[in-house]
Amino acid sequence: KAGVTQTPRYLIKTRGQQVTLSCSPISGHRSVSWYQQTPGQGLQFLFEYFSETQRNKGNFPGRFSGRQFSNSRSEMNVSTLELGDSALYLCASSLTATGNTIYFGEGSWLTVV
Amino acid sequence: EDQVTQSPEALRLQEGESSSLNCSYTVSGLRGLFWYRQDPGKGPEFLFTLYSAGEEKEKERLKATLTKKESFLHITAPKPEDSATYLCAVIETSGSRLTFGEGTQLTVNP
Numbered sequence: 424k425a426g427v428t429q430t431p432r433y434l435i436k437t438r439g440q441q442v443t444l445s446c447s448p449i450s451g452h453r454s455v456s457w458y459q460q461t462p463g464q465g466l467q468f469l470f471e472y473f474s475e476t477q478r479n480k481g482n483f484p485g486r487f488s489g490r491q492f493s494n495s496r497s498e499m500n501v502s503t504l505e506l507g508d509s510a511l512y513l514c515a516s517s518l519t520a521t522g523n524t525i526y527f528g529e530g531s532w533l534t535v536v
Numbered sequence: 537e538d539q540v541t542q543s544p545e546a547l548r549l550q551e552g553e554s555s556s557l558n559c560s561y562t563v564s565g566l567r568g569l570f571w572y573r574q575d576p577g578k579g580p581e582f583l584f585t586l587y588s589a590g591e592e593k594e595k596e597r598l599k600a601t602l603t604k605k606e607s608f609l610h611i612t613a614p615k616p617e618d619s620a621t622y623l624c625a626v627i628e629t630s631g632s633r634l635t636f637g638e639g640t641q642l643t644v645n646p
Binding site: 427456466468471473479481520521524526527 | 568
């Protein structure tokens, strides 16, 4: 059974650009969440989607957005990149919105220069 | 606001030397407490979910326990391959977001 798949794994962007990261959840999982991991802040919640609806959003500026498609795949977008956006972006999936087994992907490493 | 504090920040053990990692939490109502293992450059690997005080779960050399205010991850006779960062997180009853602690970086020397 395939795990949570995130693409791309590594990318380098320039300040001011935008980036789109993709996540394919485990087959059958309908809830997808996104987290940002940095050495200074640890793992911080970005947002959560279930059945194409955003159910919850973390304390991040509006430059961070996301969406979920009918096949449960999800994308997150960061516009007008800043140096501080350099981080590991992690996607997690669970069977339902209240699922208590939450699996993470390997993440997308974003470096902003 | 949910809070999770893990201690110690770093732990160095000799192979075979058992120890425990601590996770203290504050949450209005606990839906679940999660333990993950994270290797450098990789995503967190799910280990356990605990739901109520008194619950215990085991996996190989790891055993997780839960009280009303904290959780312990006991590592029995660790091996070098157990070296990793161990993360604790909670979800409150009415929520859907994981609130993580800063993690404990475990190093097991052969």
